[in-house]
Amino acid sequence: MRKIFALVCVAIALCTYTSCKSKNNDPKPGIETPAKSQLGTASTTDYIITLYADTPLLFTGYNRLYVKVQDATGAVSSTANVSIHPLMEMSTMSHSTPYEQVSYDAATGLYSGAAVFIMPTADDDAWKMEVTVNGQKVAIPVTVGTFPTKVISISMGSDNTTYIVSLLRPATWKVGMNDVEFTVHKITDMMNFPALDNLTIEMTPEMPSMGHGSPNNISPVSTGKGHYKGKVNYTMTGDWRLHLKVSDASGTVLLQDAFIDILF
Amino acid sequence: MPPAVHNKKHMRIPLYALLLCSVPFMVHAQSETDSVHHSYTLSTVNYTILGQRYQKNYTRSRELQQSTDRLLERIPGVTMIRRGNFAMEPTLRGLSAAQINMTIDGMQLFGACTDRMDPISSYVEPNNMERIQLGFSPNGEQHNASVGGGLNFSLKQAQTGVAKVWSGLVGAGYETNATATQTIAALQYSRSRFAISANGVWRRAGNYTAGKGQEIAFSQYNKWNLGLSAVYLLKPNQQLRVDYLQDEGYNIGYPALTMDVSFAKAKIGSASYIYTPTGMKLKSWESKVYYNYIDHAMDDTKRPAWQVPIHMDMPGTSQTMGLYSRAKWYYTNHFLEAQFTAYSNRLHAEMTMYPKNAAEMFMLTLPDVQRTVYGIDLKDKIYLGQDWTLSPSLTVNYVQSDIYTELGKETLSSLFTGSLDRKNLVWNAGLNAEKQINGRWMLFGQLSRGARSASAQELYAFYLFNRMDNFDYIGNKDLKQETSVNASLGMSYHQHRLHIQPQLFVYRFSNYIVGQRKQGYSTMTIGASGVKQYVNIPDALLYGGELYATYRPWDKWYIQSTNSISIGLDNAGNALPLIPPFKSINRIEYTPSKYGFYAESISQSRQDRISTVVYGERASIGFTIFNVGAGRNFTIGKNTLNVHAAVYNILDKQYYEHLDILKLYRPGRNVALNLSLTF
Numbered sequence: 001m002r003k004i005f006a007l008v009c010v011a012i013a014l015c016t017y018t019s020c021k022s023k024n025n026d027p028k029p030g031i032e033t034p035a036k037s038q039l040g041t042a043s044t045t046d047y048i049i050t051l052y053a054d055t056p057l058l059f060t061g062y063n064r065l066y067v068k069v070q071d072a073t074g075a076v077s078s079t080a081n082v083s084i085h086p087l088m089e090m091s092t093m094s095h096s097t098p099y100e101q102v103s104y105d106a107a108t109g110l111y112s113g114a115a116v117f118i119m120p121t122a123d124d125d126a127w128k129m130e131v132t133v134n135g136q137k138v139a140i141p142v143t144v145g146t147f148p149t150k151v152i153s154i155s156m157g158s159d160n161t162t163y164i165v166s167l168l169r170p171a172t173w174k175v176g177m178n179d180v181e182f183t184v185h186k187i188t189d190m191m192n193f194p195a196l197d198n199l200t201i202e203m204t205p206e207m208p209s210m211g212h213g214s215p216n217n218i219s220p221v222s223t224g225k226g227h228y229k230g231k232v233n234y235t236m237t238g239d240w241r242l243h244l245k246v247s248d249a250s251g252t253v254l255l256q257d258a259f260i261d262i263l264f
Numbered sequence: 265m266p267p268a269v270h271n272k273k274h275m276r277i278p279l280y281a282l283l284l285c286s287v288p289f290m291v292h293a294q295s296e297t298d299s300v301h302h303s304y305t306l307s308t309v310n311y312t313i314l315g316q317r318y319q320k321n322y323t324r325s326r327e328l329q330q331s332t333d334r335l336l337e338r339i340p341g342v343t344m345i346r347r348g349n350f351a352m353e354p355t356l357r358g359l360s361a362a363q364i365n366m367t368i369d370g371m372q373l374f375g376a377c378t379d380r381m382d383p384i385s386s387y388v389e390p391n392n393m394e395r396i397q398l399g400f401s402p403n404g405e406q407h408n409a410s411v412g413g414g415l416n417f418s419l420k421q422a423q424t425g426v427a428k429v430w431s432g433l434v435g436a437g438y439e440t441n442a443t444a445t446q447t448i449a450a451l452q453y454s455r456s457r458f459a460i461s462a463n464g465v466w467r468r469a470g471n472y473t474a475g476k477g478q479e480i481a482f483s484q485y486n487k488w489n490l491g492l493s494a495v496y497l498l499k500p501n502q503q504l505r506v507d508y509l510q511d512e513g514y515n516i517g518y519p520a521l522t523m524d525v526s527f528a529k530a531k532i533g534s535a536s537y538i539y540t541p542t543g544m545k546l547k548s549w550e551s552k553v554y555y556n557y558i559d560h561a562m563d564d565t566k567r568p569a570w571q572v573p574i575h576m577d578m579p580g581t582s583q584t585m586g587l588y589s590r591a592k593w594y595y596t597n598h599f600l601e602a603q604f605t606a607y608s609n610r611l612h613a614e615m616t617m618y619p620k621n622a623a624e625m626f627m628l629t630l631p632d633v634q635r636t637v638y639g640i641d642l643k644d645k646i647y648l649g650q651d652w653t654l655s656p657s658l659t660v661n662y663v664q665s666d667i668y669t670e671l672g673k674e675t676l677s678s679l680f681t682g683s684l685d686r687k688n689l690v691w692n693a694g695l696n697a698e699k700q701i702n703g704r705w706m707l708f709g710q711l712s713r714g715a716r717s718a719s720a721q722e723l724y725a726f727y728l729f730n731r732m733d734n735f736d737y738i739g740n741k742d743l744k745q746e747t748s749v750n751a752s753l754g755m756s757y758h759q760h761r762l763h764i765q766p767q768l769f770v771y772r773f774s775n776y777i778v779g780q781r782k783q784g785y786s787t788m789t790i791g792a793s794g795v796k797q798y799v800n801i802p803d804a805l806l807y808g809g810e811l812y813a814t815y816r817p818w819d820k821w822y823i824q825s826t827n828s829i830s831i832g833l834d835n836a837g838n839a840l841p842l843i844p845p846f847k848s849i850n851r852i853e854y855t856p857s858k859y860g861f862y863a864e865s866i867s868q869s870r871q872d873r874i875s876t877v878v879y880g881e882r883a884s885i886g887f888t889i890f891n892v893g894a895g896r897n898f899t900i901g902k903n904t905l906n907v908h909a910a911v912y913n914i915l916d917k918q919y920y921e922h923l924d925i926l927k928l929y930r931p932g933r934n935v936a937l938n939l940s941l942t943f
Binding site for chain 1: 727
C-alpha cells in the first residue's frame with residue numbers, strides 16, 4: 001500500500017516537475033531557484049516540515065536533501081536548530097546510512113544536507129527521514145529506488161573495513177571534460193558511518209564495451225567532509241566505468257577497484 | 265615544346281597566344297590515333313605541369329573511360345596512395361594531404377572522409393575535365409598557400425560558336441578483371457551566343473583479381489557522375505557560365521581498410537562571369553561563386569563478423585562555399601595576374617558504435633571544424649629580352665579555424681584547455697626563371713618559400729585511425745605552420761626527334777608535421793597499437809629528381825620514358841613515410857595511319873628507405889609489369905568510331921606499389937576493350 005502511495009507521489013511529482021519545466025520557458029529575473037521535488041511533509045506542534053530532493057525519486061547512492069521549516073503562520077524559519085537522521089526499519093533491526101547533516105543555506109532558504117543510501121526500499125524494509133526542529137521530531141517516509149547504473153560501491157577493504165564510495169551525480173554529463181565528485185565513508189556500526197578524508201584515489205575511466213580509456217583525467221583529491229573532487233573525461237557517449245583505487249595516507253591500498261558505472 | 269623554342273624569330277607571337285591560357289604549353293608533334301579536331305573539347309584531357317616546359321597530350325577518347333586515378337598515376341612525380349580499387353589519393357613527389365592543394369576548376373573542396381577515402385580527385389572524371397594542371401612548387405598554378413604545390417582539375421565548358429550545333433561522344437568499355445564496365449556519354453549544343461553541354465559516366469566493378477588468381481574481397485565499386493555546363497554570351501567578350509557536377513558512388517569496397525563505403529556523394533556548383541576584353545591591357549577577368557557539399561558514409565555491414573568487433577556507422581560531411589575573382593593583364597613584357605579568393609569550409613564527422621548488450625556509443629571524430637580563408641595572389645611573368653623569363657609570385661592567406669558547435673567544443677575539452685580558435689597568416693613567395701640558351705638548350709629553375717597552416721585534421725582530429733601505422737591520431741591545436749624552402753633546377757634539350765628533360769628538386773621543411781607517439785593515451789580503435797598526436801618536428805628534407813625523355817627514331821614511332829624518385833628524411837635522419845621510390849614508365853608507340861599500337865613497362869624499385877619504428881612503414885619489393893594496347897579508328901560518315909583493346913599486366917604479376925596501404929596486390933592480368941563514337 002505504501003509502495004503504491006509512493007509511486008503515486010512520484011508520478012504526481014514527475015508531472016509537476018515537467019509542467020514546471022515547461023512553464024519555466026519564460027525568462028524570469030531574480031535568483032536562480034533550481035526546481036526541487038517535494039518528498040513529503042509533516043507537522044509538529046510549532047512547525048511545518050517539508051523534505052525536498054533534486055529529483056522526485058531518491059536513489060541508492062548520494063542524494064542531496066533539503067528541509068524547509070515553516071512556522072504555523074507559514075513563515076519560513078532560518079534560525080531553527082534542524083537536524084536529519086535517515087533510518088531504515090527492517091523487520092528485525094534498524095540501521096542508518098551515511099549522511100551529511102543539514103545546515104541553513106540563505107540562497108535557497110532551505111536547510112540542505114545529503115544522504116548516501118546504501119540500499120533501496122524493499123518490501124518490508126522502508127526508509128524514513130527523521131527531521132528534528134528545535135527538539136521536535138517528525139519522521140517522513142521516503143522511497144529509495146535503485147539507480148540504473150552502479151553509482152555506489154560498497155566493498156570490504158584490505159583492512160577488513162567496509163567502505164562506501166559514492167558518486168555525486170551531476171545534473172547532466174557532457175562529452176569531454178566533466179567535474180566529478182565522490183564521497184567515501186566507512187561502516188563503524190549500524191548507526192555510524194564516518195566520512196573519510198585524506199585518502200588517495202586513483203581514477204581510471206574505461207569503456208567496458210571497447211576496453212579503452214580516456215586521457216587527461218584528474219584523479220579526485222580530498223576536499224574535506226569525505227568529499228573528493230576531480231575531473232573525468234568522456235571522449236564519447238555510452239557506457240563508462242570509473243575504476244577507483246583507494247589508498248590510505250600511508251600508501252596502503254584499501255580498495256583495489258571500487259568502480260562506478262556511468263551511462264549517458 | 266612550343267614553336268617558340270624551335271624558332272626564336274616567332275617566339276613572341278605564339279607565346280603571347282599561349283600565355284592567355286596561362287600555362288607553358290607544348291604539344292607533341294606525334295600523330296594522335298583518334299584526336300578528332302572538331303570534337304576536341306569533348307574528347308581530350310591534357311595535363312600541364314607548371315614551370316616545366318612541356319605538356320603531354322593524352323588525347324584519346326578511350327582515356328576518358330579510365331578513372332582519374334589512372335590518368336594521374338602516369339604523370340611524372342605523381343604517385344597514388346591506394347586503399348582499394350577506387351578513389352586513390354594523389355601525392356606529388358611524396359607530398360600529400362594538406363601539403364598539396366587540390367581544386368576543381370579553382371574551387372576549394374575537402375573530402376568528407378576522416379580516413380582519406382575520398383580525395384577530391386575521386387569526385388571528378390576525365391570526361392568532366394579539360395585539363396589537369398599541376399604545380400610542384402608552392403607558387404604554381406595553384407592559388408592557395410601550400411608547401412608542395414597542387415593539382416587543379418579544370419572543367420570542360422560548353423563552347424559557343426562551334427560549327428556543329430550538336431556534337432557528342434558515346435563510349436563503352438569492358439574489363440575482364442573485376443568485370444568492370446564503363447559507359448560514358450557527352451553531348452554539346454552550341455549556338456553563337458549560347459551553349460550547353462552535358463557529360464556523364466557510369467562505372468561499376470566487382471572484386472578484382474590480383475596476380476596469380478587471388479581475388480581481393482571488398483574491392484567493388486559503383487559510381488555515376490554527371491557534369492553540366494552552360495555558357496551565355498552577354499556580349500562577345502562577356503560570358504556567364506554555370507557549371508554543375510554531381511558524383512555519386514555506392515557500395516565501394518576498401519580492402520585495405522577496416523570499413524567500406526555505403527555512399528560518397530558530391531554536389532559541386534558554380535556560377536562565373538568572365539570578361540575578356542580585346543585591345544586592352546586587361547586580358548581577362550573572371551569571377552566565380554561556388555558551393556559544394558560532400559556527404560560520405562562508411563559502412564562495415566558487408567564485412568564478416570570476425571572483422572567487425574563492434575558494428576559502427578561513420579558518416580561525415582564537408583561543405584565549402586567560396587568565391588574568387590582573378591584578372592590577368594598583359595603589357596609590354598609583363599604578364600600579370602592578381603586574384604582575390606575567400607572560402608569557408610565546414611567539416612563534420614561522427615561515429616556511432618553499437619556494442620552487443622550495451623548502450624550505443626556516439627562521438628565526433630572531426631568535431632565540427634570550420635575554416636575560413638581569405639587570400640590574395642599576385643604573379644608576374646616578365647620577359648627579359650629573348651632569352652630570359654622571370655616569374656615572381658606572392659600569396660598571402662589569412663586562415664581562421666574554429667569549432668562551430670557546442671558538442672564539438674565539449675569533445676575537444678577532452679584534449680585541450682583554452683581557446684580552440686586559430687588564426688594564421690600564411691605567406692608564400694617564389695621566383696621562377698627560364699633561360700633559353702640556344703635553340704636546343706634551355707635551363708629552368710625556381711626558388712620559393714611555402715607555408716601552410718595545419719589542416720583541420722592535424723589541429724582537431726579526435727582519435728582518427730590510420731591503417732598504415734595502426735595508430736589512432738589526435739590533433740594538436742598548438743601546431744605551428746609548416747614551412748618549406750624549395751628549389752628546383754632543370755634543363756631541357758630539344759631537337760627534331762629527341763627531347764630530354766632532367767630536373768632535380770629539394771624541399772627543406774621547417775616545423776614539419778608528423779604523428780608522434782603519445783604515451784599514457786589509450787586507443788579508441790580496437791586493436792590499434794597506440795595513440796599518436798600531430799607534432800611539429802624541427803625540420804625535414806625531401807629531395808629527388810625526374811627525368812622525362814621522348815625519342816622518335818622514325819616517323820610513326822615514338823618512345824617515351826618517365827622516371828622519378830623522391831627521398832625524404834626527418835630531422836633525426838629517419839626516412840619519411842609514403843615516399844615513392846624510383847619509378848620508371850617506358851613506352852613505345854607505333855602509329856601507322858588509322859592504327860595505334862603501344863607497349864609499355866612500369867617499374868618501381870624496392871623501397872627500403874623506411875622507418876618502421878617511427879612511422880610504422882614496411883619495406884616494399886620492386887616490380888615491373890607490362891601493358892600492351894592496340895586501337896583503330898573507323899570513319900563512318902562524319903563520325904569516328906574508335907576501337908581499342910589493351911592487356912594490362914600481361915604477365916599476371918603479383919605486385920603493389922610502395923604507397924599502397926597494407927600492400928594489397930594490385931590487379932593482375934586485365935583485358936580491356938573500349939569503344940567510342942564521336943559525332
